[in-house]
Amino acid sequence: RRARSLRGPATVPRGAPTSAPARRRPRPELRCLRVARGFAMSGKREAPAAPARFEALLLDMDGVLAEVSESFRAAILGTAKAFGAQVTVADVVAAKAAGGANNDWVLTHNLVRAKLGSTADGITYEQVKAKFEELYQGNPARGVPGLCETETLICEAALLEELGRRTGGKMAIVTGRPRGDCMKFLKTHGLTHLFDVHVCMEDGPPKPDPFPCAEAIRQLGVAPAACLMVGDTPDDVRSARAAGCSGLGVRLPHDYARAVLAGDAGGDAMLDSLRGAGAIDVITPGLMGLLNYFPREAAAPMANGNGAGGPSAKRARTAAEGEARVGEAARHTKETQISCRVDLDGTGKADVNTGLGFLDHMLSALAKHSRMDITLHCSGDLEVDDHHTAEDCGLALGEAFDKALGTRKGIARWGFALCPLDEALSRAVVDISSRPHSVVDLGFRREMIGTISTEMLTHVLESFASAARICLHVHLMHGDNDHHKAESGFKAVAVAVRAAVALDAGAGVPSTKGVLA
DSSP: OOOOOOOOOTTOOTTOSSOOOOOOOOOGGGTTOOOOOOOOOOSSSOOOOOOSSOOEEEEOSBTTTEEOTTTHHHHHHHHHHHTTOOOOHHHHHHHHHHSSOOOHHHHHHHHHHHHHGGGGTTOOHHHHHHHHHHHHHOBGGGTBOOGGGGOEESSOHHHHHHHHHHTTTOEEEEOSSOHHHHHHHHHHTTOGGGOSEEEOGGGSOOTTSSHHHHHHHHHHTOOGGGEEEEESSHHHHHHHHHTTSEEEEEOOHHHHHHHHHTTOTTOOHHHHHHHHHTOSOEEOTTSGGGGGTSOGGGOOOOTTSSTTSSGGGOBOOOGGGTSOOEEEEEEEOSSEEEEEEEETTSOSOEEEEOSOHHHHHHHHHHHHHHTOEEEEEEEEOTTTOSHHHHHHHHHHHHHHHHHHHTTOOSBOOEEEEEEEETTEEEEEEEEOOSSOEEEEEOOOOSSEETTEEHHHHHHHHHHHHHHHTOEEEEEEEEOSOHHHHHHHHHHHHHHHHHHHTOBOTTOSSSSTTSOOO
């Protein structure tokens, strides 16, 4: 599950023998790592020179936003198997790295023919396409889920909100998916308000043709040289370069994780292929590296004056700039409906209703002792269990907190606290580092406290830290009663957060890097 959050003239069919998507899987602990920059370019011509700053961002969907190793890739393998062909993950990766394999239906048909040879002569493209869609879409009318249901959001929604602010809303989806599949993914993960431009399969020739990128650039109304296209295949990069913009590669989560475990994070066939296609850089999964290409100081104002657009993106400027530090976030998924508002300079007021009584108690304590005003309302699928509700409440709270912090200038940055509750004593340390990380150990022994599982109390803090982009360590020093352990832990976090967000007019940017992006 996510640390929570989708294919060209208009009549070109989804499977026309040209090209479109397929992609991979998230590894949250790898999201903030980046591949070393500055490699030598190769290819037939130089990549377009990068401008002083990029103004617009084009994003492929599969493997960039959508984790699809268990959907599209699994559908390729499953379809091939149904026709008696033993296709492997390595076969798929090699085909993608070679380029010209951007349509999964065509790719699957080609792989089946390559594996079976002359015995595949009776297997038509339409048969392969039908089987692929049967596996991917499922049969909702009969209650049969499709592999599409396994797709998750690779990056944090809060990061996309921030990129929306920094680009002034000039962001587009450039995908080989059919429009319906594209919009379904965006809606499922609450991202529709961030993207007004969607170039999909039905719109024109697929990548590596320049049309998809050129059409997105045209609709955004910006110069090609001011655009950055992010994709996970060489076809994405070639399309960008042919359209006159810069191409940035991104590693696939599942493949990158495998490379790390094998001790070779710096090289594989796809990485070499992205470089060979002329990518100006290759970043690791999660898109955190994009912040370097869209510095906050360069961000353009939104037309509606409301950040990334819509109520979920509303954010006031920082108190260091003479404005209130307030952030709002909303999460609307099939599992939860959440609205959240955080005022860092409040009085500790809490208006919390998650449907989980003990979690309400903990979040109210967090508000009280951090002096933040927290409003959080959630309607979740508690008939399933407490997981989705608790996790998404932590994520929404973190997103609102992140927006309230604004530029992260003029703050103390660090906070430390030891808080007891009778026999229980907990320590919390906070670093507003913009590098999400958490270590939480409250030593619970019981399975439940009230109607929430103790494991989810830990996960709420982890989810909060991830979406808030902070480093958080919380440890139980000693204690016996699990209620006391939890409460002392949340109170320690509250006091540490209060210290970390405290205004310090002389601090400037509290980092030797000069930025806390």
